[in-house]
Amino acid sequence: MRRAVSDHRNQVLELVRGAWQRRLAGAGAVQTVSLAGAVQRVLASDIAAPVSLPPFANSQxxxxxxxxxxxxxxxxxxxxVEFDVAPPVPAGRAAGQLPPGxxxxxxxGAMLPAGADAVVPVEQAVPDSFAPFEPGRRVALPANVPAGQFVRAAGSDIEAGALALPAGTVLKAAQLGLLAALGIAEVPVLPRLRVLLLSTGxxxxxxGGTLGPGQIYDANTTLLSAALAEAxxxxxxxxxxADAPEPFARALAADLDRFVPDLVLSTGGISKGAFEVVKQALAGDGTVRAAVDFVSVAMQPGGPQGIGSVLGTAFLGFPGNPVSCxxxxxxxxxxxxxxxxxxxxPRTVLNxxxxxxxxxxxxxxxxxxxxxxxxxxxxxxxxxxGPGSHLVHALARSNALIQLPEDLIRREAGQNVEIWLL
Amino acid sequence: MRRAVSDHRNQVLELVRGAWQRRLAGAGAVQTVSLAGAVQRVLASDIAAPVSLPPFANSQxxxxxxxxxxxxxxxxxxxxVEFDVAPPVPAGRAAGQLPPGxxxxxxxGAMLPAGADAVVPVEQAVPDSFAPFEPGRRVALPANVPAGQFVRAAGSDIEAGALALPAGTVLKAAQLGLLAALGIAEVPVLPRLRVLLLSTGxxxxxxGGTLGPGQIYDANTTLLSAALAEAxxxxxxxxxxADAPEPFARALAADLDRFVPDLVLSTGGISKGAFEVVKQALAGDGTVRAAVDFVSVAMQPGGPQGIGSVLGTAFLGFPGNPVSCxxxxxxxxxxxxxxxxxxxxPRTVLNxxxxxxxxxxxxxxxxxxxxxxxxxxxxxxxxxxGPGSHLVHALARSNALIQLPEDLIRREAGQNVEIWLL
Incomplete structure (x- = not known):
C-alpha cells in the first residue's frame, strides 16, 4: 500500500517538530550572537526597543x-518674517534652547533646539543657502509655518519599550539594521538543526578517490550537505x-554519542533489494534500538522512504540515488x-x-x-x-521541479504545470 | 536636473562591471575551493566530465x-523461460562474464555482467523474491524481454569528456552533487566582490555604545554588511x-591600501547640507585623487547618490538614512x-x-x-x-518593496502594484 506524498510530509512534520521541541527544551538551546553572525538566524525571544526611534526630535x-x-x-x-540666525547645531551634539527671535x-537628522517645533527648508529662505555663522546675520522665512513641519518627532518610528521584533522573526538586513539602530549589539537566536548525514554503500x-570496477562516486553527501546548509x-x-548491518549500526551509535544530532539522515539501503543495509540494521534486530518504518511513497523518484527513530533520535532514510535524494x-x-x-x-511556486x-x-x-x-x-x-533517478547531470542543468500529482497522468505542450523554483 | 532610476542603475552597472573586470584580470582572481566551500559560488571555467555517468551499465x-x-x-x-541462477554481483565489485544459460x-545500481543487456524485475520472476545463492537454483523469467530493458547504459546521463557545467554556473546542491558524482573534489570559482563599507558622521x-545627546546608533554598517553578505x-x-573631510580622506586612503577593495561604499555625507563630509572630501580638493559625481536621482527615498572613483577604486556613495541605504x-x-x-x-517581482x-x-x-x-x-x-526615510522599524516589519515609478502618482485600494520580494 503506497502512502500519499502529503501523508508522508505530515509524518515528517511531526518527526521534525518533535525533535525540535526536544532540542529547544534542552540546556543551552538559545544562543546569543553578534549582529554580524545573526544573518538568516531566527530570533529566540521578543525584543523590546531600549530607546525610541528617532531618539530625539530632528530635522527632516x-x-x-x-x-x-x-x-x-x-x-x-x-x-x-525675519529672524536672527543663531549658531548651527553641530551633528552629534545636544541642541540648546532656541534663542528668542x-x-x-x-x-x-540634527537635533531640534528645545522650543523649536518646525523646520523651514533652506530653499524657501532668503538667502537660500547657508553661510558660515557670524553675529548679526538675518534670514527671511515664510510666514505662518505650520507646527511640526519637516520635524521627525521622537518615537515616531518606534517608542522605547514597544515591541521591536517578535520571537520567530527571521533576521535579514532590514531587521538587523533595526536592531543596530536601537543600539542592540547581540541577540538571542534559535539554534540550527543539527543533522547527522550518512551515506551507505x-x-x-x-x-577525489579512485574508482574501482563497479564503483561510483558518492554524490549524496555533497548534495545534501549543500542543500541542508542552504536551508x-x-x-x-x-x-x-560500510554496507553491512553490524558495522553500520556500531558506527551510527558512535556518531550519535559523539555528535548528538537532532536528526539522522541516511541515504541508500532502504529499498526492496537483497542487500539493504539501513533497513537490515534498523529492523529491530537488537543491535540498535530503533523504530523505523520503511515505507513506499506514491512518488517518483524517491518512492522508498524510511522514517522513525534510532536510539531516541529522529531518523529519516532517503533512497540512494542523488536525484531521489x-x-x-x-x-x-x-x-x-x-x-x-x-x-x-519556502520555494516559489508558479504555474x-x-x-x-x-x-x-x-x-x-x-x-x-x-x-x-x-x-x-x-x-x-x-x-x-527523463524520469530516471540516475540523471544527475540533467538535474544539475535544471532550476525547477515540475510537479505531476497523483491524478495527473499527462500534460501536453503549452498546458500549464506547477513548478517549484530551486 | 534629476536623473532617472534606470539611468543611474546603468551607470552603476558600468562602474561595477569595470571594477569586476579589473579584479578578474588581476593575479590570483580565480580560487580553487572544496565542494563544501563552493555553495553559492560561481564556476570560473568550464568543467568537462572526467568519467561517464553512469560509469558502467547498471541495473535500474x-x-x-x-x-x-x-x-x-x-x-x-x-x-x-527457465535459467540457472548464478551468484549475485556484489555492489562495488566488477561483474564478470554472464555464464551461458x-x-x-x-x-x-549494480554493474551488469558482461554480455547481459536486459534486466527482469524480481516481481516478474518465479519465485518473485531472492534467496541466498546455492548451486542448482532455477528461476523462470518472462519470454522475449526487449534488449535494454531496465538497463541504465554507461554514459546515458553524460559521456566522459562532455561539458558537465559551463563557466558562470552558480553552484548549488544539484550542481555540487553532479561534481561529486563525477569524482571532482575541488573546483575553480570566481572571487567574491570585495566591498569596503564606510559609515560617516x-x-x-x-x-552597544552609549548615546550622548543628539547622537544615534549606526544602523548602516550592520544593514549593508548583512545585505552584501546575503548577496x-x-x-x-x-x-x-570621522565627520570631517581631512581625517575622512586620510582614513579612506589607508583603508584602500590595506584592504584593496573592488568597490568602496560609503553612507551619508553626500546631500546638500552645510556639512557633507564625503562630498567635501572627494570633491577634488587635492587631498584624495577622486572623480565622483554627486547626483540627484528621481527616487524617494535615496535621491542623493555619489558615483565615481577614489584613488582608482570604484566608489558608490549612498545617503545616510538606513531606509535610503x-x-x-x-x-x-x-x-x-x-x-x-x-x-x-534577482528578486522575485510580482504584480x-x-x-x-x-x-x-x-x-x-x-x-x-x-x-x-x-x-x-x-x-x-x-x-x-509612510514614505519617510527614517522609518527603520516599519522597514523591519516589511517583506517587500512597493514600486511607484515616475509616471505613477496614485494607486487606490485594490489596484495592482509591482512589488519586489525581499
Whole structure:
C-alpha cells in the first residue's frame, strides 16, 4: 500500500517538530550572537526597543529650526518674517534652547533646539543657502509655518519599550539594521538543526578517490550537505558507512554519542533489494534500538522512504540515488524545515506553460506523484532528462521541479504545470 | 536636473562591471575551493566530465540480468523461460562474464555482467523474491524481454569528456552533487566582490555604545554588511569614519591600501547640507585623487547618490538614512551584482493588489520613483509606515518593496502594484 506524498510530509512534520521541541527544551538551546553572525538566524525571544526611534526630535530637511508660532506673529512683513540666525547645531551634539527671535540652521537628522517645533527648508529662505555663522546675520522665512513641519518627532518610528521584533522573526538586513539602530549589539537566536548525514554503500567512493570496477562516486553527501546548509541546518558529520548491518549500526551509535544530532539522515539501503543495509540494521534486530518504518511513497523518484527513530533520535532514510535524494529533500524535509524552524523561505511556486516539442507529452503513472526536473526560462518550463533517478547531470542543468500529482497522468505542450523554483 | 532610476542603475552597472573586470584580470582572481566551500559560488571555467555517468551499465531495478536474446529462444515454454541462477554481483565489485544459460541477481545500481543487456524485475520472476545463492537454483523469467530493458547504459546521463557545467554556473546542491558524482573534489570559482563599507558622521555611535545627546546608533554598517553578505559579497571592513573631510580622506586612503577593495561604499555625507563630509572630501580638493559625481536621482527615498572613483577604486556613495541605504542597495547595487556576478538571484517581482483602508490611496510625487515598504501576505500588499526615510522599524516589519515609478502618482485600494520580494 503506497502512502500519499502529503501523508508522508505530515509524518515528517511531526518527526521534525518533535525533535525540535526536544532540542529547544534542552540546556543551552538559545544562543546569543553578534549582529554580524545573526544573518538568516531566527530570533529566540521578543525584543523590546531600549530607546525610541528617532531618539530625539530632528530635522527632516536641511533648513532653519523655528518656533512655528513666531512665524505668524510679530515681525511679519507681508508673506515673510525675519529672524536672527543663531549658531548651527553641530551633528552629534545636544541642541540648546532656541534663542528668542532666532532661527537655527539644522541639517537633516540634527537635533531640534528645545522650543523649536518646525523646520523651514533652506530653499524657501532668503538667502537660500547657508553661510558660515557670524553675529548679526538675518534670514527671511515664510510666514505662518505650520507646527511640526519637516520635524521627525521622537518615537515616531518606534517608542522605547514597544515591541521591536517578535520571537520567530527571521533576521535579514532590514531587521538587523533595526536592531543596530536601537543600539542592540547581540541577540538571542534559535539554534540550527543539527543533522547527522550518512551515506551507505560498498560501491561508493568519496570524490577525489579512485574508482574501482563497479564503483561510483558518492554524490549524496555533497548534495545534501549543500542543500541542508542552504536551508540553515548544521551538518554535524557527513560520511560513508560500510554496507553491512553490524558495522553500520556500531558506527551510527558512535556518531550519535559523539555528535548528538537532532536528526539522522541516511541515504541508500532502504529499498526492496537483497542487500539493504539501513533497513537490515534498523529492523529491530537488537543491535540498535530503533523504530523505523520503511515505507513506499506514491512518488517518483524517491518512492522508498524510511522514517522513525534510532536510539531516541529522529531518523529519516532517503533512497540512494542523488536525484531521489534531492527530490526527497525538496518534497519532504525542506518544506517541513520552513514550517517548523521559519527558515528556509519556502520555494516559489508558479504555474507556467510546459515547453515540449510539438505534439510532445509529459506522462506520469496513474496514482504516482511524479517530480520531473526542468529549466524555467521566465516564460515556460522545459523538462530536462527523463524520469530516471540516475540523471544527475540533467538535474544539475535544471532550476525547477515540475510537479505531476497523483491524478495527473499527462500534460501536453503549452498546458500549464506547477513548478517549484530551486 | 534629476536623473532617472534606470539611468543611474546603468551607470552603476558600468562602474561595477569595470571594477569586476579589473579584479578578474588581476593575479590570483580565480580560487580553487572544496565542494563544501563552493555553495553559492560561481564556476570560473568550464568543467568537462572526467568519467561517464553512469560509469558502467547498471541495473535500474532489483532483478535478474540476462541476455535478452536468450529469453526468446531455446528453453522457452509458453510465456516463460527457465535459467540457472548464478551468484549475485556484489555492489562495488566488477561483474564478470554472464555464464551461458544463466540469470544473475542484480540490485538497483549494480554493474551488469558482461554480455547481459536486459534486466527482469524480481516481481516478474518465479519465485518473485531472492534467496541466498546455492548451486542448482532455477528461476523462470518472462519470454522475449526487449534488449535494454531496465538497463541504465554507461554514459546515458553524460559521456566522459562532455561539458558537465559551463563557466558562470552558480553552484548549488544539484550542481555540487553532479561534481561529486563525477569524482571532482575541488573546483575553480570566481572571487567574491570585495566591498569596503564606510559609515560617516560624528553623530553615529556603534551599537552597544552609549548615546550622548543628539547622537544615534549606526544602523548602516550592520544593514549593508548583512545585505552584501546575503548577496555573496565580501565586506572587507565596515567602520565609522570621522565627520570631517581631512581625517575622512586620510582614513579612506589607508583603508584602500590595506584592504584593496573592488568597490568602496560609503553612507551619508553626500546631500546638500552645510556639512557633507564625503562630498567635501572627494570633491577634488587635492587631498584624495577622486572623480565622483554627486547626483540627484528621481527616487524617494535615496535621491542623493555619489558615483565615481577614489584613488582608482570604484566608489558608490549612498545617503545616510538606513531606509535610503537599503532602497539604494536594492534598486541599484543588488540588481547589478546579479547581472555582472551571476549571484545573487534577482528578486522575485510580482504584480499584486494594494491593501489599504477603504478609500485610501498611495500617493507619489510626479516625476519621482517612490519606493514604499510593505507586507505581502501572499494575496495583497499592505504599505508599512509612510514614505519617510527614517522609518527603520516599519522597514523591519516589511517583506517587500512597493514600486511607484515616475509616471505613477496614485494607486487606490485594490489596484495592482509591482512589488519586489525581499
Amino acid at each position: 530637511m536641511d533648513g532653519y529650526a523655528v518656533i512655528s508660532g513666531a512665524t505668524g506673529s510679530a515681525g511679519a512683513t507681508g508673506s515673510t 532666532c532661527a537655527v540652521p539644522v541639517m537633516t 560498498d560501491e561508493v567512493v568519496a570524490p 540553515g541546518c548544521e551538518v554535524v558529520s557527513g560520511r560513508i558507512l 534531492l527530490v526527497s529533500f525538496e518534497m519532504f524535509l525542506r518544506p517541513v524545515l520552513s514550517t517548523v524552524l521559519a527558515v528556509p523561505a 507556467v506553460p510546459l515547453r515540449l516539442p510539438a505534439g510532445g507529452t509529459l506522462d506520469s503513472p496513474a496514482g504516482i506523484h511524479q517530480v520531473r526536473r526542468g529549466w524555467y526560462n521566465g516564460a515556460a518550463v522545459l523538462p530536462m532528462g | 531495478m532489483d532483478g535478474y540480468a540476462v541476455i535478452s536474446g536468450a529469453t526468446g529462444s531455446a528453453g522457452a515454454t509458453g510465456s516463460t 544463466c540469470a544473475v541477481p542484480v540490485m538497483t 560624528d553623530e553615529v555611535v556603534a551599537p 555573496g559579497c565580501e565586506v572587507v571592513s565596515g567602520r565609522i569614519l 537599503l532602497v539604494s542597495f536594492e534598486m541599484f547595487l543588488r540588481p547589478v551584482l546579479s547581472t555582472v556576478l551571476a549571484v545573487p538571484a 499584486v493588489p494594494l491593501r489599504l483602508p477603504a478609500g485610501g490611496t498611495l500617493d507619489s510625487p510626479a516625476g519621482i520613483h517612490q519606493v514604499r515598504r510593505g507586507w505581502y501576505n501572499g494575496a495583497a500588499v499592505l504599505p508599512m509606515g
